[in-house]
Amino acid sequence: MKSEHAVEFKDIIKIFPTPEGGQVNAVDHVSITIEHGEFFSLLGPSGCGKTTSLRLMAGFEWPTSGTVYINGQKMGRMPPYLRPVNTVFQNYALFQHMNVYQNVAFGLEMEKVPKGEISRRVGEALEMVKLPGMVKRKPKQLSGGQQQRIALARALVKRPEVLLLDEPLGALDLKLRKEMQLELKALQEQVGITFIYVTHDQEEALTMSNRIAVMSKGRALQIGSSVEIYERPNCKFVADFIGETNFLTGIVKAVDKDRVVVELAKPKQEIIGLAVGELFVGQSVAISIRPEKVYLVDDDGKQEIKVKPNENQLKGRVAATAYIGSDTRVVLELADGVQMKVWEQNAISTLDPEAYYSTGDSVFIVVPHENTLILPEESQ
């Protein structure tokens, strides 16, 4: 009989003393509910509280206040060795004095599993991580990627309810990391265990997760699917941290349901966008426009061009361009010294340099209203 949620954080606060004698809220009023079989990522810059959150689940830390539930069971101050979770550590934490077999078997020996079953399950686990036939090697004789797999096998062999992964791919090179991302995702679907994945790499989180919690300064700012947090960030921090974006600032002039009219500070003009959250007239807002969500129109000396009723237009001059193959990255200079980056997809295939934007060109930047996100300056 499974309980409703795999892991539940109820208003968790974790306070650490600082060396200077002060206090820091490593985790600050965080409430998260993670479902069974979910691939859930905790994403944020270093020091945001994501690893502390994971350690609170594993039992290496106890919350200052609030409650952690695993499988519906209140954890309280239960020590790590009694919890139904296992961890893949950032530096793998393999036992150097034991060989691969002994490392993977360690957790089962602690459970007093019969010898025959241990050897069968260790074999299965090593097969699962595609590393059979290395049982006699010591961890030091393995490559980083192989050590990573052993750490994974050592945790998975225990068949935990929840597997906690603390930046497990952080030490691998880019190519291997990409491979392991796909493999981990496939493995998670195969075994059906809840994975809770800590990372600072937004691309990694977007690729692998069912849901992501974006964290900053101990708080979970937004929890949602990859699409939700990229397309509809709920505050300036999330929009900035996930992917790339341009920020403009302004004051709300009028609100009509989810459409908002904003008077921009620079350049002086009005813009219409999509409201995220409750906004009111006179509020200071940040306007987020992603570089790939706009298109450019050549300026033939007109003051204005005709755009659809649901599009904004801005005027600018090309300050710099970089051709990177799939698209051309253009830096535009708007009035009042505002800069904006725009990625123009290279849908055309030509060697003619005239076909691409070059420095000095005058252009109109067209942004559909739903691509113009109006965000509160501070998260609510």
Add this chain to the structure above:
Amino acid sequence: MISGQVGETPKSKFSLTKILRENSRAQGFFLISPTNIYLFLLVVLPLILVTGLSFLSRGTYGQVEFTLNFSNYTRLFDPLYGKVMLFSLGVGVGTTVICILIGYPLAYFLAHAPIKQRSLLLFLILLPFWTNFIIRIFAWMIILRSGGILDSILQWLHITQGPLNLLYTPTAVMIGMVYEFLPFMVLPLYTSLEKIENSLLEAAADLGAPPYKAFLRVTLPLSVPGMIAGTILTFIPAMGMFVVPDILGGAKTILIGNVIRNQFLTARDWPFGAAASMVLMLMTMILTLYYTRKAGFGEELLV
């Protein structure tokens, strides 16, 4: 055919720079020669001298006579020396074992102390080395003698009634030996315990090991190299020790170290002293090698 080199006669003049430039082996040998000279003068040469000496014999007036014989070694088979040898072995092993038993908890405590306090605690461990070793052993005479500091404290606490008469007993020798060699056990143990990453213990706990099992399966095996290093630093010098038994053991406790010292300085029988040294050295070497192999970390230690 490379022109220009044909017909050129090789220079007959010896040039060290030229040889070093062209021959990498000569270069390596030259660079390591300070070490080689040091080792030859202070290790190899004395060893050859002592080995040679052990096969000669003592003259009537204590001089060395150059007559080759094995009598020095056969004399060592006398049960008297056998007993001294066995007793020395017992004291050496005893000192080492007691040093491990006291030193391990101490090193563990040191390695887990807050970093700020750690350097102070290490300083305290090393503090006795600031005073001369013989003076410190004499200090133990004052502590251990009948009616001395130890007796007074124990009687004041009503733990004992009369004097313990510890001084000039094998117990006093053991106390002095453990005192002397404890830091040599604690420091290497501390180094290997301190190197054990906390994440390994977290991993053990995460995999279901309660603290005592994590200690037995992770901490203890990972501290074995330190224990071996400490044992070598304790056992070998303990086997040859003669100052502590001299001062704290009176004339009653004799170790093989005393025998050797007496042969050289009192009996003036250098060849016999040399033979006893050779036997002590061989015995220590065999036991140490056996121990390091048995502990299973031999190869890592030799690196």
